[in-house]
Amino acid sequence: MSRDPKYDILFEPVQIGPVTTKNRFYQVPHCNALGHARPRAEAANRRVKAEGGWGVICSQEVEIHPSSELSPFIEGRLWDDRDIPQHRLMTDAVHEYGSLAGIELAYNASHAINHYSRIAPMSPSLGMVHNNCPIQARAMNKRDIKNVRQWHVDAARRARQAGYDIVYIYAAHNMSLLQHFLKPQYNRRSDEYGGSLENRLRITREILTDVKEAVGDSCAIAFRFAVDELRGTDGLQAECEGRDVIGMLAEIPDLWDVNISDWDNDSATARFKPNEGFQEPYTNFVKSLTSKPVVGVGRFTSADAMVSQIKRGVLDLIGAARPSIADPYLPNKIDEGRIEDIRECVGCNICVAQDNLTAPIRCTQNPTQGEEWKRDWHPEKIQPATSDDTVLVVGAGPAGLECAMQLANRGYEVTLAEAGDELGGRINIECQLPGLSSYARVRDYREAQISQKPNVQVYKGNRLSAEDILELEIPHVICSTGSSWRRDGVGRYHFSAVKGIEHVSVLTPDDIFAGVEIKQRVLIYDDDHYYLGGALAELCVRQGKSVCLVTPDSLVSSWTVYTLEQEKIQTRLSKLGVEMITLHALQQVDKASATIASIYDAEKTREIAFDSLIAITSRLPRNELYQQLLEYEGRFNTLLAIGDCEAPSTVAAAVFAGHLAARNLQTHVDFYEPLFRREMPGLD
Ligand code: ADP
Numbered sequence: 001m002s003r004d005p006k007y008d009i010l011f012e013p014v015q016i017g018p019v020t021t022k023n024r025f026y027q028v029p030h031c032n033a034l035g036h037a038r039p040r041a042e043a044a045n046r047r048v049k050a051e052g053g054w055g056v057i058c059s060q061e062v063e064i065h066p067s068s069e070l071s072p073f074i075e076g077r078l079w080d081d082r083d084i085p086q087h088r089l090m091t092d093a094v095h096e097y098g099s100l101a102g103i104e105l106a107y108n109a110s111h112a113i114n115h116y117s118r119i120a121p122m123s124p125s126l127g128m129v130h131n132n133c134p135i136q137a138r139a140m141n142k143r144d145i146k147n148v149r150q151w152h153v154d155a156a157r158r159a160r161q162a163g164y165d166i167v168y169i170y171a172a173h174n175m176s177l178l179q180h181f182l183k184p185q186y187n188r189r190s191d192e193y194g195g196s197l198e199n200r201l202r203i204t205r206e207i208l209t210d211v212k213e214a215v216g217d218s219c220a221i222a223f224r225f226a227v228d229e230l231r232g233t234d235g236l237q238a239e240c241e242g243r244d245v246i247g248m249l250a251e252i253p254d255l256w257d258v259n260i261s262d263w264d265n266d267s268a269t270a271r272f273k274p275n276e277g278f279q280e281p282y283t284n285f286v287k288s289l290t291s292k293p294v295v296g297v298g299r300f301t302s303a304d305a306m307v308s309q310i311k312r313g314v315l316d317l318i319g320a321a322r323p324s325i326a327d328p329y330l331p332n333k334i335d336e337g338r339i340e341d342i343r344e345c346v347g348c349n350i351c352v353a354q355d356n357l358t359a360p361i362r363c364t365q366n367p368t369q370g371e372e373w374k375r376d377w378h379p380e381k382i383q384p385a386t387s388d389d390t391v392l393v394v395g396a397g398p399a400g401l402e403c404a405m406q407l408a409n410r411g412y413e414v415t416l417a418e419a420g421d422e423l424g425g426r427i428n429i430e431c432q433l434p435g436l437s438s439y440a441r442v443r444d445y446r447e448a449q450i451s452q453k454p455n456v457q458v459y460k461g462n463r464l465s466a467e468d469i470l471e472l473e474i475p476h477v478i479c480s481t482g483s484s485w486r487r488d489g490v491g492r493y494h495f496s497a498v499k500g501i502e503h504v505s506v507l508t509p510d511d512i513f514a515g516v517e518i519k520q521r522v523l524i525y526d527d528d529h530y531y532l533g534g535a536l537a538e539l540c541v542r543q544g545k546s547v548c549l550v551t552p553d554s555l556v557s558s559w560t561v562y563t564l565e566q567e568k569i570q571t572r573l574s575k576l577g578v579e580m581i582t583l584h585a586l587q588q589v590d591k592a593s594a595t596i597a598s599i600y601d602a603e604k605t606r607e608i609a610f611d612s613l614i615a616i617t618s619r620l621p622r623n624e625l626y627q628q629l630l631e632y633e634g635r636f637n638t639l640l641a642i643g644d645c646e647a648p649s650t651v652a653a654a655v656f657a658g659h660l661a662a663r664n665l666q667t668h669v670d671f672y673e674p675l676f677r678r679e680m681p682g683l684d
């Protein structure tokens, strides 16, 4: 197949200063927590995107000096010449496919706490550092400003030596010194670097000019700038400083990379920004003020939306971080007329969570993400089957669907049996919750792929028993039968059933999705801490119920701190009128009321009356079938439990488990042997 001519515009070259990108697909800088600690994995991760057709592939933010270092977070590092070879790995990989390599030089200032270097962080004026750390950043003097300028120049020269084509100057996400200089809240200086906007912009103008002079003959200089902080008059606004800054610097950078701040707004999840192109209302003026190319993001996964951005003059280059993570081959698929093969990002921010956890990147949709070097996995290629055997996959949730699809890709004959009338498992129910409809993409992509494969037989409405399976005499059986929510309150806080709970008809998420009626006064007890508690509270309010949410944690949906959603969830629930009681646990339950107690003082109790009690605590693997089959283990070549059926977890973990099982089938004896490479620190 070849590409639809209406997408030709996406494949036009664009000149960016002294370099030219072969097309308009632009992977903007994004973190992956591989960086300086795992340079081979970093290079392999970016390489696959070059292979997949992205015209520009950028690094993550790269520290340029130990006085602004992000430990324990793992980003890029370019402190001195010894860091250059690491970057060479990445730029060589990118150049192999005719793509351009970009580097985001970052001086994070008070956003970097310097846990490793132990140097006092610097800021335009004396101020607090981020993350509630009990440290203050010292005010920069003129010598510091001179140094920071020089460090940018030194880093830019090293970047050029490392083979980069585009060098970024960074003023976005509220994570950068240059943005902090722009903000009156951070910049209270009385010298020529403070006060008027012209003054607050001075250091940025100087650094852009310095770096352009140093490397601008061969490298393009990009300026990544947050035009709006979405704080109204308490922050930078597109219609005020955003517009003015772009007007004042219009032709200085070779490329404008524009977005909104902070990171939670730039990388907004689908739950809070469901539409692609959600940044357009803030960034659409930029092109009118500069003749230089403009790149912007907005979780673009549809080729039509991308074309529209170009044709309407909003952007010149289609920026993507998450869409390139979910599908590194997105450009090639458009080019080859394989639109329906695009694995669309669901907007869940599991990728972001990993970075916040200082752990290597992973992705709900793309289980090979971060595994390119470590496991030698490729998002589009998988090794062929080693036999003509048939494989039975029982259960078609995320784990079963991924497993069946990849086994079919390997060439196995696959039988996929699903008890329900639809494929999708937990996705079918969770995607009905407010804001989570895009999660259906996990199911839809795999279902569509499977439907095109003649070697997969799908049986819906087919609940298999152990006897059924034994009768089939299939040598490889993979149980991906999922999990069920507990109704006894056992979770993180309670190790045994909550007192009295056995006399109450507790609802679980499973009951709600099965259609059990929720009555007027709802008490939600959330000891799971991910999205379900908050999302169910929202659902109930939208159905006109009154809702009280109790959690032993100090925040509602606390794990979503990592996905950058927590503040937004708690704000939304507050605005919806949900009563939220944190740091309390169920102590005892009666038919229509619960006693909750402070987790710090069991004597401090409260009574909460309810008509429906919803418990979201923990899950039990639905593994009875697997346990029964284990009695006959000798009759199978392979017998496995994967995904939630093995250990309840995230959708990303289930997809990964399905992928791992499919990759490993008949390749080695022990499935649990950790078959991956690790990077060893060099001893210099
Ligand atoms: P995971 O996240 O691990 O993929 P899910 O709970 O999403 O798990 O999906 C499990 C699927 O397995 C559900 O759709 C469920 O209907 C199906 N299932 C459970 N038991 C059986 C069985 N005995 N036979 C066929 N399908 C089953």
Ligand code: SF4
Residues within 6 Å of the ligand: 321, 322, 323, 325, 326, 344, 345, 346, 347, 348, 349, 350, 351, 352, 362, 363, 364, 365, 366
């Ligand atoms: Fe998109 Fe989620 Fe994958 Fe991140 S983890 S790229 S948000 S699907």
